[in-house]
Amino acid sequence: MTGSVRDPLLQVRDLTHHYGRHLGCRDVSFDLHPGEILGIVGESGSGKTTLLKCVSGQLQPTDGSVSYRTRDLGPVDVYGMSEARRRLLMRTDWGIVYQNARDGLRMKVSAGANVGERLMAIGDRHYGHIRSEAVDWLERVEMDMGRIDDMPGTFSGGMQQRLQIARNLVTKPRLVFMDEPTSGLDVSVQARLLDLIRGLVGSLGIACIVVTHDLGVVRLLSHRLMVMKGGQVVEHGLTDQVLDDPQHPYTQLLVSSILPV
Amino acid sequence: MTTVIPHPNASVATSAAPAGLAGYNFAYLDEQTKRMIRRALLKAVAIPGYQVPFGSREMPLPYGWGTGGIQVTAAVIGPDDVLKVIDQGADDTTNAVSIRRFFAKTAGVATTDRTVDATVIQTRHRIPEVPLTENQILVYQVPIPEPLRQLEPREAETRKMHALEEYGVMHVSLYEDIAKFGRITRSYNYPVRVNGRYVMAPSPIPKFDNPKMDRMPALQLFGAGREKRIYAVPPYTDVKSLDFEDHPFEIETWEEDCSLCGAQDSYLDEVIVDDKGTKMYVCSDSDYCRERREAGHQGDGGPK
Numbered sequence: 001m002t003g004s005v006r007d008p009l010l011q012v013r014d015l016t017h018h019y020g021r022h023l024g025c026r027d028v029s030f031d032l033h034p035g036e037i038l039g040i041v042g043e044s045g046s047g048k049t050t051l052l053k054c055v056s057g058q059l060q061p062t063d064g065s066v067s068y069r070t071r072d073l074g075p076v077d078v079y080g081m082s083e084a085r086r087r088l089l090m091r092t093d094w095g096i097v098y099q100n101a102r103d104g105l106r107m108k109v110s111a112g113a114n115v116g117e118r119l120m121a122i123g124d125r126h127y128g129h130i131r132s133e134a135v136d137w138l139e140r141v142e143m144d145m146g147r148i149d150d151m152p153g154t155f156s157g158g159m160q161q162r163l164q165i166a167r168n169l170v171t172k173p174r175l176v177f178m179d180e181p182t183s184g185l186d187v188s189v190q191a192r193l194l195d196l197i198r199g200l201v202g203s204l205g206i207a208c209i210v211v212t213h214d215l216g217v218v219r220l221l222s223h224r225l226m227v228m229k230g231g232q233v234v235e236h237g238l239t240d241q242v243l244d245d246p247q248h249p250y251t252q253l254l255v256s257s258i259l260p261v
Numbered sequence: 262m263t264t265v266i267p268h269p270n271a272s273v274a275t276s277a278a279p280a281g282l283a284g285y286n287f288a289y290l291d292e293q294t295k296r297m298i299r300r301a302l303l304k305a306v307a308i309p310g311y312q313v314p315f316g317s318r319e320m321p322l323p324y325g326w327g328t329g330g331i332q333v334t335a336a337v338i339g340p341d342d343v344l345k346v347i348d349q350g351a352d353d354t355t356n357a358v359s360i361r362r363f364f365a366k367t368a369g370v371a372t373t374d375r376t377v378d379a380t381v382i383q384t385r386h387r388i389p390e391v392p393l394t395e396n397q398i399l400v401y402q403v404p405i406p407e408p409l410r411q412l413e414p415r416e417a418e419t420r421k422m423h424a425l426e427e428y429g430v431m432h433v434s435l436y437e438d439i440a441k442f443g444r445i446t447r448s449y450n451y452p453v454r455v456n457g458r459y460v461m462a463p464s465p466i467p468k469f470d471n472p473k474m475d476r477m478p479a480l481q482l483f484g485a486g487r488e489k490r491i492y493a494v495p496p497y498t499d500v501k502s503l504d505f506e507d508h509p510f511e512i513e514t515w516e517e518d519c520s521l522c523g524a525q526d527s528y529l530d531e532v533i534v535d536d537k538g539t540k541m542y543v544c545s546d547s548d549y550c551r552e553r554r555e556a557g558h559q560g561d562g563g564p565k
């Protein structure tokens with residue numbers, strides 16, 4: 001038995017990262033449960049991306065630990081496992097959606113190939129099956145099927161983000177990391193993308209960590225919220241509680257500055 | 262470490278050039294360099310399909326003229342070897358002729374056009390039609406050794422992908438072919454998996470030749486001069502062309518037979534025979550075609 005739904009999927013303990021002598025983030029600890037969506041907010045340079053990279057296996061932290069409850073072996077230290085296993089985990093049971101689609105997509109191959117890549121990476125050798133999965137996932141992210149053979153560069157920013165999401169979800173991951181998935185998009189596109197993300201992760205029960213500087217995004221998406229400042233978590237709680245009754249002066253400032261008039 | 266002093270009467274033919282060719286070391290390269298290349302070759306043979314870096318030397322030919330293949334040939338050839346060099350299947354193209362002359366001059370080895378008489382065959386673009394034997398070595402000139410390069414330009418990343426057997430992107434490129442054209446259109450340098458492990462670029466041979474690599478009795482060595490890589494397929498090693506279950510690997514076929522020798526099983530080149538654009542099909546392997554004709558086989562002579 002590799003744990004019940006009540007056991008955390010991810011456990012982060014005392015995570016600290018320094019870039020040389022420069023602080024990235026410090027002493028961050030939290031648990032994430034299956035299906036749970038955690039928002040991370042904070043001003044520019046507060047350490048959000050650093051934390052996300054450390055937690056998602058992309059950047060080895062200077063200190064602290066990240067443990068993930070794998071399907072077969074239960075909780076495993078993400079940086080203790082072999083690189084081969086970590087990379088396999090990252091492209092099967094995890095997903096990573098980047099702010100810049102160019103970091104998350106293969107720009108030189110079609111939309112269909114982008115969605116099919118993970119399947120091929122885990123050994124799917126049936127073209128017809130890969131193709132039908134690609135069709136299915138493009139539909140689920142509400143993309144025009146007629147564009148399955150088009151290059152990602154010909155898509156709008158919002159479509160590229162949808163494609164990134166489809167590309168990640170095709171292996172049915174249990175955990176998806178997103179760094180500013182909607183920033184840079186115009187407001188109406190943002191709203192539709194957020195709706196889509198919320199619908200998909202909700203119906204599939206995917207756990208998510210979403211980094212954003214936009215409190216609107218976390219209010220819509222996340223169950224829990226962590227507020228960062230200067231590399232540290234200054235407040236952490238249920239999203240509604242933190243936003244409606246902020247305790248830390250920095251959070252109070254943050255909330256008051258975006259409150260609609 | 263030993264220093265090799267070229268001697269006109271040297272009995273160890275691998276150290277000095279044949280008499281009359283003073284000034285060259287046997288097969289041009291110095292012994293130190295040949296040892297370095299042999300070490301790389303041994304490693305390559307031990308890990309089939311794995312690209313071994315080597316200290317490629319400046320050769321008296323520009324890159325693109327087979328400097329990688331020449332260095333490999335120079336490192337394995339001995340005075341009793343018989344060398345054949347082919348380019349596009351033919352022995353008489355400029356590149357083939359100059360490489361053959363180079364070794365005739367620097368190693369004094371016998372050369373031949375006949376596949377069956379050769380012990381070392383250096384090739385660009387083709388594998389001979391006659392099945393090779395355990396007594397032969399096939400040396401390929403390779404322009405681009407990295408099969409993942411097209412989809413992953415970062416060298417450090419391709420190395421990691423090989424190390425971790427992350428070959429999904431190879432199928433991504435085949436998927437693209439099928440999505441665009443309804444079938445896998447790649448016809449040259451068609452990627453293979455060697456010994457169930459490393460994915461390898463077979464150099465720009467037509468995919469027609471891929472099945473010949475599979476469990477070939479001859480040792481296959483690959484040299485890429487500009488990219489400084491050597492790799493190998495030892496005798497009787499599995500070499501499988503990548504494909505999909507529902508789009509299996511297939512080789513080219515022709516409606517026509519060879520106009521000269523009537524062969525139905527060989528790779529055919531299209532030849533324009535007049536200024537009206539009349540076409541004729543002939544074996545690309547010129548030795549194979551000639552041998553067949555000498556044995557009495559005949560084609561229809563092409564368009565009259």
Ligand SMILES: Nc1ncnc2c1ncn2[C@@H]1O[C@H](COP(=O)(O)OP(=O)(O)OP(=O)(O)O)[C@@H](O)[C@H]1O
Pocket residue numbers: 019022023024025042043044045046047048049050051213
């Ligand atoms: N590669 C790096 N080398 C050195 N310092 C870095 C590096 N990346 C980030 N930092 C520093 O670490 C701190 C945290 O940066 P990080 O990118 O995690 O912040 P962030 O909260 O994601 O900011 P933003 O909202 O602007 O994306 C900053 O002071 C930043 O300058």
Ligand SMILES: [Mg+2]
Pocket residue numbers: 048049050
């Ligand atoms: Mg950031």
Ligand SMILES: [Zn+2]
Pocket residue numbers: 519520521522523524543544549550551553
């Ligand atoms: Zn012929």
